[in-house]
Amino acid sequence: MAKTVVSLKITLRGSKPPIWRRLLVPGSMTLDDLHVAIQATMGWDSGHMHAFMIGKEQYGDPEAGDDLSDEADMSLDQIVKSGVPRFTYTYDFGDDWEHLIAIEKPQPVVAGQSYPACVAGKRACPPEDCGGIGAYEDLLTVMADPNHPDRAERLAWYGGEFDPEEFSVEDADTALAGCFERKPGG
DSSP states (O other): SSSSSEEEEEEEETTTTOOEEEEETTTTTTTHHHHHHHHHHTOOOEEEEEEEEEEEEEEOOOOTTTTTTEGOOBBHHHHHHHTOOOEEEETTTTTTEEEEEEEEBBBOTTOOSSSEEEEEESSSSTTTSSSHHHHHHHHHHHHTTOOOHHHHHHHHHHHHHOTTTOHHHHHHHHHHHHHHHHOOTT
């Protein structure tokens, strides 16, 4: 059972209206597990490199580059104790999806609750490999206009309609539960 619980609000930088998730995670969670949790709840498929930036230190998979500190060696408890109120997570260095992670007030451990858990969020994550925040906004414009000359091509690329407002806390928590071998909602 978790000794401490950290509440994180993860917001995709540049998204308007904001795309975000709120996670309750054990303080002992390391950044490599946080990467898995973000991927599951945002809807990414973890097919690209990533890095966390905490202060002036960059963390990631040490096999991805010599300039990265090992993300498996840094826990959220360590970050909280250092007094850092927020840090960033960048996924897919081509599309450059930058997420701002705000550390919110500590949460009490709830008996019977399993962690990590997704407890809130808004809006669908942009489709993987759509080109970054600017290209995503263009994609939304094209898909929303039934008369746009590129609409059929974009629909074919995506595989059908895309609803940017669609998000389910329950679905995100179920995906998270599957990654961490726990029951959804519990």
